[in-house]
Amino acid sequence: MPLKTIHLSNIDQTAAFPVETVFFYETTPDGAESTFDIIERVKRSVSEELLVPYYFMAGRLHFNVETKRLELVCNNAGALFAGATSSLSLKDLGDLSAPNPSFQRLVLRAEEFGSLPETPIFTIQVTRFRCGGFSIGFMTNHSILDGKSAVAMLENLAAICRGEGPRNVKLHVDRSCIRARDPPQIQFEHAEYMKPTEASSLVSPDQPSPSSFVSMLSKNYEYEVASLSLDMIDGLKERATAGCSSFQAVVAHLWRARTRAVFDDPSETSSVLFAVDVRSKMTPRVPDGFVGNAVVMAMASARVAELTEQPLGFAVKRVREAIERVTDEYIRSAVDWLEVNKGMPAIGHGNFIVSAWWKLPFHELDFGWGKPIYGGPVVSVMHECVLLLSDGKGGINIWLALEEEEKMKSFLSYVYEL
Structure with missing residues (x-):
């Protein structure tokens, strides 16, 4: 070649x-x-x-x-x-x-x-x-x-x-098909991304690291797994709102629980980010067999006070609105914003990313000896990333890391308040 x-x-x-x-x-x-x-x-x-x-x-x-x-x-x-x-x-x-x-x-x-x-x-x-x-x-x-x-x-x-x-x-x-326009046409704020100058731990742009996006290695963090069964997820959806998806209900619930555990000031803003697949949202559609990142970040935000005091449906509504914002024009505006600002997802300061691995069929990979007894990520290097993994029975295992033991205990107590 x-x-x-x-x-x-x-x-x-x-x-x-x-x-x-x-x-x-x-x-x-x-x-x-x-x-x-x-x-x-x-x-x-x-x-x-x-x-x-x-x-x-x-x-x-x-x-x-x-x-x-x-x-x-x-x-x-x-x-x-x-x-x-x-x-x-x-x-x-x-x-x-x-x-x-x-x-x-x-x-x-x-x-x-x-x-x-x-x-x-x-x-x-x-x-x-x-x-x-x-x-x-x-x-x-x-x-x-x-x-x-x-x-x-x-x-x-x-x-x-x-x-x-x-x-x-x-x-x-x-x-x-995902190139920036010339000239760029930024039509939205795109708070889901931040400029390099806003990130405290970036490498020099002239000396990039293979993992420059990773803002902090999590070697000093404690990892925990919280499990939500299918019945628990159905219960969250019933509490939330009619027509609520499992993803929306789980992300909203985790967002509220983590906010309660991490934030002390009720006047601060808490945000959760997650990837939205753009393959079917762009016009024309992203070609079949596309190799690359066909996702953009979406972000739901709210003041800590209203997020923790309002019912679950409030957070679900914010998550749904973030997903609905991702239209063809929004995607192209985001690509143009990244062209101008060379930014990265706006994590840190209590904000975090939810990565929905449970939707990917890793548990189906058969190399000739049947399906795996377990398949998924090795411990993540990002403490600002919460991973959602299939438990193989319709439920979800939640992997996360928090810096302080007390915050982790608080999160686990809040996440099981169903």
Whole structure:
């Protein structure tokens, strides 16, 4: 494949950080020997088949000092692969669905590399355990793939490993459908993004980090999991308003609970951000097989006092209004705002992002040994990000981190006030 450079959209520019996922699989009834070739099978599937249509995943990010933009150089530098064996059994790992920093050892991590040109955008690690079970850990860079396009790539890899060949190799890597207008036409405020000067922990624009969007590493934070069953979610929807979606009800409920736990001043403003898929909202529609970030941030805001004193329906209304604001014109205005201001999502100061992983079918990935007993993210590096994960039974597991133990205790008490 000859050297080529792929333009990254303004939305891609806001998401230049690694996303780490890990999937655990039990051995089949045939016994431990049935997985003896799993490492070689995955390696061969990636190198011989997956990276043909996904050739760009063997490239590297490059910071163009003239344009002050990240771009993807398809230089065939390679995706990284590692095979490992462990003397432990899967049962020795404890609760696989709980946030566990030690699972970072099951992923080839981007932070191990020094400079941007050396850092891979795609790594794979297969670890086979003593019992015959195994894990597959992936790292992808979010600036290249959003959630939907990452799932599509892993579904293709799973199909190859099963011997079926890739499902869909009609990929659309051209981001021109989400380019800024010339001249830019900013028609909305876009408080969901902030300028680099408003962020206290950004790197120099001339020396970007592969994870420049990540505002603070969460190594000193305590992680917790809160669980909402399907019945609990249905109860929230009944309390909220007619026609309320599960997403709206859960986000509104978490927003209120976290606000009560984090904010002390009732006159302050609390905000929650979340990604809205723009594939069907743009005119013309984003092409099928689009590879890249086809999402923009939406933000719901309210004064702490009214958010905590008003019923749940008040917060749901604000969340719904934020979603409804995302029209074709709003999306293009946001892209133009990012063109002018080179901003990032406005997290921090008590504001946070909710990421709805539960809508992505990671739990369906079958590499030839059935569905995973658990599949999802490794501990997030962002304490301003709350992850919503499927519990496999229609409910949601909520992963979050807070700096102070007392705030975490308060949040957990509020989130179960149903």
